[in-house]
Amino acid sequence: MAAIPKGGRVAVTGAAGFIGGWVVRELLDRGYRVRACVRDVNEDSKVGFLKNMGAYASGRLTLHSANLDDAGCFDEIFKGCHGVAHVSHVSDYDDHDYVRRVCDHIINSVNESESVTRVIVTSSIAAVISEADLQELVRRPVCYEDRYPDESNPKRTPARGQGYSMGKVIAQRVFSDAAEVHGGWDAITCCPADNVGPIQSAHQKEKGPWQHNIETMLLGKYYQNGAYRPWMTVDVRDDAFCHVGLLESVAVQNGERYIAWSTDMRKVEDICADIDRLLPELGHATPGVTDPFPERIQAREEELRGYWAHVELRNDRMKSVVPIEFRALDVSIRDCVESLLSVGKVPAVLREGFEDKQA
Numbered sequence: 001m002a003a004i005p006k007g008g009r010v011a012v013t014g015a016a017g018f019i020g021g022w023v024v025r026e027l028l029d030r031g032y033r034v035r036a037c038v039r040d041v042n043e044d045s046k047v048g049f050l051k052n053m054g055a056y057a058s059g060r061l062t063l064h065s066a067n068l069d070d071a072g073c074f075d076e077i078f079k080g081c082h083g084v085a086h087v088s089h090v091s092d093y094d095d096h097d098y099v100r101r102v103c104d105h106i107i108n109s110v111n112e113s114e115s116v117t118r119v120i121v122t123s124s125i126a127a128v129i130s131e132a133d134l135q136e137l138v139r140r141p142v143c144y145e146d147r148y149p150d151e152s153n154p155k156r157t158p159a160r161g162q163g164y165s166m167g168k169v170i171a172q173r174v175f176s177d178a179a180e181v182h183g184g185w186d187a188i189t190c191c192p193a194d195n196v197g198p199i200q201s202a203h204q205k206e207k208g209p210w211q212h213n214i215e216t217m218l219l220g221k222y223y224q225n226g227a228y229r230p231w232m233t234v235d236v237r238d239d240a241f242c243h244v245g246l247l248e249s250v251a252v253q254n255g256e257r258y259i260a261w262s263t264d265m266r267k268v269e270d271i272c273a274d275i276d277r278l279l280p281e282l283g284h285a286t287p288g289v290t291d292p293f294p295e296r297i298q299a300r301e302e303e304l305r306g307y308w309a310h311v312e313l314r315n316d317r318m319k320s321v322v323p324i325e326f327r328a329l330d331v332s333i334r335d336c337v338e339s340l341l342s343v344g345k346v347p348a349v350l351r352e353g354f355e356d357k358q359a
């Protein structure tokens with residue numbers, strides 16, 4: 001299918017969220033007309049930042065209440081749109097029949113629109129790297145768009161913590177299969193890395209794992225990542241840039257997926273120490289890490305870190321179709337912290353002599 005027209009109309013699901021809010025802003029900055037889909041247009045604690053955008057005052061940005069679980073809720077919203085950025089999360093990734101039903105709701109509305117030519121489906125690097133057997137990372141250390149976790153592994157089940165990545169893979173396939181059958185639109189998947197960067201609304205500080213992890217660091221406590229996986233990051237603004245770039249690209253085809261990743265990897269304890277390194281004026285009292293893993297897992301820390309140390313996640317393909325220069329992680333951490341303080345009003349734990357800054 002053709003790329004969407006410049007200045008065209010795009011619907012964004014999950015528009016009040018951390019990623020969705022930046023996708024809305026990026027679209028507006030490029031001159032598009034945006035229909036922002038949110039749970040409740042009257043819940044100003046979550047959508048107020050959208051209403052404060054200049055495009056809302058002019059009417060170029062409109063807000064629409066829609067619940068993903070309700071069939072037909074996007075029918076009228078998608079009519080007249082050229083593209084859809086489906087950023088919203090479902091409420092339960094472990095229930096794969098439910099994941100398919102939600103996808104079908106959106107797909108039916110795309111088909112009914114008779115105007116949408118491209119859908120960007122937000123997935124995750126979890127759909128690329130989330131192995132039930134970490135030895136797979138030794139056997140296959142290079143992770144790129146054609147890489148999927150070993151789906152034949154009998155331990156790859158929701159009960160073993162694989163529901164999220166499985167649900168993301170299912171959604172990608174449901175959308176691309178439906179687009180192929182219809183023939184009038186295409187579905188392109190964006191697989192973002194761990195999103196870090198500034199929040200735009202206070203409620204977003206707890207609506208995503210990575211900015212919330214930094215919030216807990218500011219509050220004086222933080223935890224080791226699952227199986228000692230390092231943070232593999234992308235700035236949320238760059239993630240939004242990639243989403244919009246994929247809507248515009250003439251070089252993509254239905255069913256393809258693209259990894260959005262800055263190439264930065266860092267241990268969780270180093271992320272926490274970075275707050276004071278990047279913002280020494282704040283005086284953050286860097287806490288020690290809390291390791292919640294069972295002793296048998298803690299004893300394997302060096303081994304588990306070793307698996308991840310050799311993993312190579314690639315972003316070559318994204319950069320070949322979208323003109324992106326990814327921000328450094330230091331920039332993302334700094335801007336995330338400052339937004340948590342100023343927008344999220346997080347009361348950071350400070351060292352002696354700096355406490356008066358919180359007054």
